[in-house]
Amino acid sequence: MPRVFRAVDINQEEKEVRKDYFDRHTPVIICEDHAIEGEKFEVKVRLGTEYTHPDDPDHYIKYVQLWNREKFLAEAHFAPGALGNRPEHVEVDFYIVPGPVDMNLSAMSVCTQHGLWQSESKEVTTGKSK
Ligand SMILES: [Fe+2]
Numbered sequence: 001m002p003r004v005f006r007a008v009d010i011n012q013e014e015k016e017v018r019k020d021y022f023d024r025h026t027p028v029i030i031c032e033d034h035a036i037e038g039e040k041f042e043v044k045v046r047l048g049t050e051y052t053h054p055d056d057p058d059h060y061i062k063y064v065q066l067w068n069r070e071k072f073l074a075e076a077h078f079a080p081g082a083l084g085n086r087p088e089h090v091e092v093d094f095y096i097v098p099g100p101v102d103m104n105l106s107a108m109s110v111c112t113q114h115g116l117w118q119s120e121s122k123e124v125t126t127g128k129s130k
Contacts, residue, residue: 004108006118024051027064027107027119035098036129043094045107045119052087055080058112061090065108068096080112098126 005025015022030044045064047053053061060080066073076092083090090109103126107119 004116004118005114020051021114024048024053025109025111025114025117027109027117029105029107029119029122031105031122031124033124035103035124035126037098037100037126039097039129040095041098041124043096043105045092045094045109047090047109047117052089053111054087055083055085057081057085060112062110062112064090064092066094066096067106067108068103098124100126102126 005022010022024047027045027047028049030046031042035041043066045066047061047064055061057080060083061078063075063077065075073096074094076094078090103124104121105124106121109117111117
């Protein structure tokens with residue numbers, strides 16, 4: 001079982017020392033706080049708020065997954081060179097259709113050299129349309 005790097009497991013001191021390493025691998029969920037049941041809802045996942053990740057043949061982000069609690073929702077795969085063989089922020093826009101229950105979204109990413117990385121979770125309330 002590979003180690004899963006989670007933002008909440010990394011202490012502040014370690015985060016400061018290796019800030020670029022953690023930042024470029026950690027997925028961040030960007031979406032609205034509220035969704036409408038039955039309507040398409042955009043969830044962006046972006047790696048790195050400040051630092052970009054390499055896109056080399058032997059070192060690249062292979063895939064990004066979106067989860068709602070324990071339920072797998074979606075996945076996007078990348079081939080090496082998809083981002084022009086230069087460092088870049090990996091970004092994926094997922095479109096999901098929420099049910100009636102509030103969501104707790106999280107994302108996972110896999111680097112071909114540095115393993116699995118998990119985002120902080122994002123609470124999204126779900127309601128009926130007006
Ligand atoms: Fe990496």
